[in-house]
Amino acid sequence: MAAEIQPKPQTRTPVLLNKIEASQDVVNTAVIIPKEDGVISVSEDRTIRIWLKRDSGQYWPSIYHTMPGESSPLMSYWAIPRRQEWKCLVSLIVLEFILSEDYNKMTPAQTYQAHQGRVTVVLFVLEMEWVLSTGQDKNFTWHCSESGTQLGLYRTTAWVSGLQFDVETRHAFVGDYSGQVTILKLELDSCSLVTTFKGHTGNVTALCWDPVQRVLFSGSADHSIIMWDIGGGKGTAIELQGHNEKVQGLCYAPHTRQLISCSSDGGIVIWNMDVTRQETPEWLDSDSCQKCEQPFFWNFKQMWDSKKIGLRQHHCRKCGQAVCGKCSAKRSTIPLMGFEFEVRVCDSCHESITDEDRAPTATFHDSKHSIVYMHYEPTMGWLLTSGADKVVKVRQTRCLLRQRLDRQPNSDLFSTNWSFDQSQIFSHQIFFRVELIEGRPISEKNISWICSLIQE
Known part of the structure; x- marks a missing residue:
């Protein structure tokens, strides 16, 4: 089996x-x-x-x-x-x-x-x-x-x-x-x-x-x-x-x-x-959007000079930059940064996040x-x-x-291309042989760890 x-x-x-x-x-x-x-x-x-x-x-x-x-x-x-x-x-x-x-x-x-x-x-x-x-x-x-x-x-x-x-x-x-x-x-x-x-x-x-x-x-x-x-x-x-x-x-x-x-x-x-x-990342401070350079609502000087109404400040959860709502309209999960729910990210960071980066870790x-x-x-x-x-x-x-x-194992432990054979089962003690498809070594510590997971 x-x-x-x-x-x-x-x-x-x-x-x-x-x-x-x-x-x-x-x-x-x-x-x-x-x-x-x-x-x-x-x-x-x-x-x-x-x-x-x-x-x-x-x-x-x-x-x-x-x-x-x-x-x-x-x-x-x-x-x-x-x-x-x-x-x-x-x-x-x-x-x-x-x-x-x-x-x-x-x-x-x-x-x-x-x-x-x-x-x-x-x-x-x-x-x-x-x-x-x-x-x-x-x-x-x-x-x-x-x-x-x-x-x-x-x-x-x-x-x-x-x-x-x-x-x-x-x-x-x-x-x-x-x-x-x-x-x-x-x-x-x-x-x-x-x-x-x-x-x-x-x-x-x-x-x-x-x-x-x-x-x-x-x-x-x-x-x-x-x-x-x-x-x-x-x-x-x-x-x-x-x-x-x-x-x-x-x-x-x-x-x-x-x-x-x-x-x-x-x-x-x-x-x-x-x-x-x-x-x-730590949230950065800025008086204007660090993407489009539009002033935030407290930056009166730039608002007067540019004749534009100030915008509300937001922060990208991936890079920490201060951005306006237009430059951070998209949402994404970032599980490796602890964000299992969708959070605000800037447009450039949203493009850099791959489907692999969105794979849940919880x-x-x-x-x-x-x-x-x-x-x-x-x-x-x-x-x-x-x-x-x-x-x-x-x-x-x-x-x-x-x-x-069944999820993504660590690369230093094993790849997804391996299987183990349960050769004998006596008194709830399982003896098995690890068979590696690609010939990659598995240490005794990791074998003991795998054994502890499959034993009742």
């Missing part, structure tokens, strides 16, 4: 596996339990529930717990051999629980008096045994998870709405309501400011860190996503424009190098990040509810979305993430 790579993409959608509709209020946070058919959810009604799939095929809560206080909690979950731990944020404190192996009991383990305002984000770093948290008091703190003592504190300029951490370099990425991302170097009892990224016009709503490629993704209420290439050391920032509403969540699939994003209008976008993207899907939170479990390929309709949906995305094999 042979499978041949197709040069054209196929239309695929995430497969809806199940719904959880028993919540009485909006679910703020929900996570898929790795290697289990279960979900942990935290709702606006201050309830914490652990849902396990029963023989009937439906999810029923094995634990139903109501948290104290008036504020609705948030959550962070992680699994450790022989025990499952998770943090729950309630009002001013961070609570730690240990779950039993059968997920029928949770035991309080630690309490962190972390903030003077409502806690907004919590993150546990297993390698460091640190608990990072932020709150509406504009404080970013980190605690020792073993002793519960506070190790350090940093005062931010605005409420923090996104938090990521790089274990190797001990850098914390902090996104806030001012639209900026602050990078901090954490030590055992102190921290230092490294730099600040400014690119969003709205508040940062989501952060996602890829430690392998050393790339940070930030989503914002301005509907945009920015990819900050930190590992490249050149300060490159790539914009991704594919949403019509506020970006609510970002997840990264490292094996296929695809970014999953969602927005409040229910849109789910899967971006191919294994292509060479281009940085958007796929778009409808979750059919207004997304509040998203979680991706890479070991299972499951994508969870929580909506404003009080429903939690679980989808299978493996067929979607494999779709990049």
